[in-house]
Amino acid sequence: MLPLERMWGAQMLFERSVPKIKLFGTEIPEPRFFIDFLGFETHVKQIRDKRGASIWPGWYDHAAYYSLDLVPEKLFGPDEVVSIPEFVKAPDYEFEIACVVGKSALIADEKEALQFFKDHCYLTICNDWSARDVQKKDMDGLGPTNSKFIIGKSFGPKLVPAKDVKMDENGVLDAEMVLKINGEERAKSNYNSLYHTHPTTGNKQAWSFPRLIAWLGKQNIAVHEGYVLGSGTVGNGCIAEFMAKTDPQTGKELAPAKYGWLKDGDIVTMEVSGLGVLENKVKVGCKQYATIK
Numbered sequence: 001m002l003p004l005e006r007m008w009g010a011q012m013l014f015e016r017s018v019p020k021i022k023l024f025g026t027e028i029p030e031p032r033f034f035i036d037f038l039g040f041e042t043h044v045k046q047i048r049d050k051r052g053a054s055i056w057p058g059w060y061d062h063a064a065y066y067s068l069d070l071v072p073e074k075l076f077g078p079d080e081v082v083s084i085p086e087f088v089k090a091p092d093y094e095f096e097i098a099c100v101v102g103k104s105a106l107i108a109d110e111k112e113a114l115q116f117f118k119d120h121c122y123l124t125i126c127n128d129w130s131a132r133d134v135q136k137k138d139m140d141g142l143g144p145t146n147s148k149f150i151i152g153k154s155f156g157p158k159l160v161p162a163k164d165v166k167m168d169e170n171g172v173l174d175a176e177m178v179l180k181i182n183g184e185e186r187a188k189s190n191y192n193s194l195y196h197t198h199p200t201t202g203n204k205q206a207w208s209f210p211r212l213i214a215w216l217g218k219q220n221i222a223v224h225e226g227y228v229l230g231s232g233t234v235g236n237g238c239i240a241e242f243m244a245k246t247d248p249q250t251g252k253e254l255a256p257a258k259y260g261w262l263k264d265g266d267i268v269t270m271e272v273s274g275l276g277v278l279e280n281k282v283k284v285g286c287k288q289y290a291t292i293k
Contacts, residue, residue, distance in 0.1 A: 016104070018226040024077075026159040028100055028122060029225035031070045034153065035216075036096070036128060038064040039207035041196040042235025050240070052248035060198050063207060063215045066145045070228065074152025078278055082129060083286040084151055084262070090132035091151065091262040091284060095179050095237030095270050097191060098126035098155060099162070099209045099229040108217035113210040114171045118163040121209065123173075125270050125278040126230055127154035132240055132261070157276040162209075165274050168192075171210035177234050180269040186259075187236035191272070194231070207232070 018029040038044055038059065045055050076082050084091045103120040107113045128148070135147035166174045172192050179187040194206040205211075209231070213223055223229070235241070242258035262268075264284040271277045 016224065018224070024124070024156055024158045026122065028102060028159060031075070031100060031155075031228050032226035033067065033224070034070050034228045034230060035065050035067045036148070036230030037207060037212055037232045039194055039212075039232030040235050040237075042193065043233045043237065043241060046235065046241040050243050050245045052246070057199065060196075060200075060205070063212055065230075066143055066148060068145050068149055070153070074149075076127075076152060076154040076280060078154075078157040078280070080154070080280055082151065082154065082280045082282050084129075084131075084282055084284045086285040086287055088131040088134065088150060088284075089261070091282065092130040092132050092239045093237075093262065093268045093270075094128040094130055094233040095177060095187070096126040096128055096233055097173070097175070097177075097231045097272060097275070098124050099231070100124065100159060101223045101227040101229065102225055104222060104224040105213075106217050106220075106222035107213055110170075110211055110214040113214040113217070114169075117171055117210045117213065121162040122159040123162055123165055123275060124155050124159050125157070125272050125275050126228075127268060127270060127278060127280065128230060128233070129153065130238070130240070132243075154278055154280050156278050160275055170206060171208040172206050175275065176271075176273040177237070178271045179237060180271075182267050183269075187234070189234050189236060191231070191234070193235055 018032065020027050021030045044059060048055055100122040102122065105116055107116055129151035131147045131150045134150060135144045138144050138146045172194055175191040177189045177191060178185065194208060195204055198205055209229060212229060216223060239259050239261060244253050244257040245255040246253055262282050262284060265281065267279060267281050269277060269279040
């Protein structure tokens with residue numbers, strides 16, 4: 001673990017200060033910053049296939065993510081109604097697991113990152129709400145961050161110390177993940193589907209939280225208390241993986257969508273073994289913007 005100070009010894013402009021809060025009955029640093037990765041190969045392949053693209057080779061070695069501030073007025077807990085602005089025409093859910101970081105560190109070694117993960121991190125369910133129509137435009141620019149700011153995130157129902165969750169030697173959790181829409185099961189998987197085979201080396205690998213923490217460290221990027229890391233969407237964990245397939249040149253529909261976008265009153269239920277159940281009803285077509293809390 002490397003010291004968090006300027007390499008040339010100069011004084012920093014200010015010292016980081018993060019207050020402690022009680023969330024789901026657990027005292028943690030106030031969640032301030034979200035880094036969301038693309039961890040599951042199935043999700044990436046299925047999303048890109050819908051627009052006639054394949055997974056880019058660099059994904060296997062270079063972690064892909066977006067990042068944004070976490071603002072209280074757009075964070076939702078279990079059983080809260082999630083408001084979706086009326087200008088969003090393609091609202092979607094995304095089923096993830098989130099890692100809440102409890103201590104600042106710059107780590108480049110994966111074994112050290114695994115121990116840090118066990119000692120200083122908490123896990124919870126995350127629904128990374130998406131505005132797919134806006135995101136489509138954003139992807140022609142600097143990426144999805146703008147669209148990811150529109151609706152917000154749901155977390156809960158509890159925070160579980162990472163050390164208390166069953167995992168293997170790489171920090172890959174053994175946790176069943178079940179998604180239901182209006183009570184009907186839509187997807188059933190396991191977090192360990194994070195494993196994939198590297199197309200060049202043939203090695204079995206996974207973008208586990210310890211690997212992501214170490215990868216960031218190798219980029220000279222620390223994780224800090226109050227950071228929340230997203231696993232990325234589990235395979236079959238969003239509507240966009242089942243949207244209509246189109247020709248990338250003509251835009252012509254090649255195959256119809258299996259599911260429509262979220263409708264007013266839909267109930268999204270995400271269950272992860274050991275982490276509980278996160279359920280939210282959506283209110284689509286809201287004319288009122290989020291109130292500052």
